[in-house]
Amino acid sequence: DTAVSQTPKYLVTQMGNDKSIKCEQNLGHDTMYWYKQDSKKFLKIMFSYNNKELIINETVPNRFSPKSPDKAHLNLHINSLELGDSAVYFCASNRKGANTEAFFGQGTRLTVV
Amino acid sequence: EDKVVQSPLSLVVHEGDTVTLNCSYEVTNFRSLLWYKQEKKAPTFLFMLTSSGIEKKSGRLSSILDKKELFSILNITATQTGDSAVYLCAVERSARQLTFGSGTQLTVLP
Numbered sequence: 001d002t003a004v005s006q007t008p009k010y011l012v013t014q015m016g017n018d019k020s021i022k023c024e025q026n027l028g029h030d031t032m033y034w035y036k037q038d039s040k041k042f043l044k045i046m047f048s049y050n051n052k053e054l055i056i057n058e059t060v061p062n063r064f065s066p067k068s069p070d071k072a073h074l075n076l077h078i079n080s081l082e083l084g085d086s087a088v089y090f091c092a093s094n095r096k097g098a099n100t101e102a103f104f105g106q107g108t109r110l111t112v113v
Numbered sequence: 114e115d116k117v118v119q120s121p122l123s124l125v126v127h128e129g130d131t132v133t134l135n136c137s138y139e140v141t142n143f144r145s146l147l148w149y150k151q152e153k154k155a156p157t158f159l160f161m162l163t164s165s166g167i168e169k170k171s172g173r174l175s176s177i178l179d180k181k182e183l184f185s186i187l188n189i190t191a192t193q194t195g196d197s198a199v200y201l202c203a204v205e206r207s208a209r210q211l212t213f214g215s216g217t218q219l220t221v222l223p
Contacts, residue, residue: 104213
């Protein structure tokens with residue numbers, strides 16, 4: 001039983017395209033996140049979202065947008081993809097207000113060519 | 114299915130104690146093992162281990178990997194209250210995907 005699942009696992013696309021990465025959690029958590037992992041393995045938070053509040057890291061380009069059809073899903077849409085968007089993107093979730101661990105998906109490796 | 118198991122799940126110690134956190138794994142196409150410290154926001158990267166038996170060290174933290182026995186340990190000496198956090202172990206496959214363990218919640222009391 002996968003707690004946090006992301007699809008697709010791999011995504012290769014051309015510059016300028018628009019793509020989406022899906023994330024689903026079956027843990028009943030209230031808050032979901034998107035992270036970008038850089039080449040040095042650092043995880044940078046992009047968004048955190050619960051039913052009431054979207055918090056955006058101000059360094060994230062507005063080509064990136066989260067979409068949450070319901071509490072269990074937080075999809076990441078990326079418009080006009082650029083070469084520098086190539087990275088591994090991780091989705092995570094935890095309970096609202098909890099300052100402890102988040103459960104992570106396995107990541108989506110995005111390659112922009 | 115890839116699996117990463119961390120132990121203990123939680124640990125409470127006093128300042129000055131030394132702690133050892135464990136991470137065992139079963140994963141296909143192993144590439145590396147990573148340790149993160151998670152507090153309120155994004156996990157902070159600590160170490161990446163790719164070779165067995167070579168200790169990585171950063172201040173009071175150190176880590177080592179055993180690829181034969183498929184585990185890693187993270188040691189923290191002379192713990193401080195600021196070390197209180199969840200410590201995540203993650204194993205990276207050749208495709209750069211990570212499988213995370215559930216984490217060890219460390220609480221350091223003054």
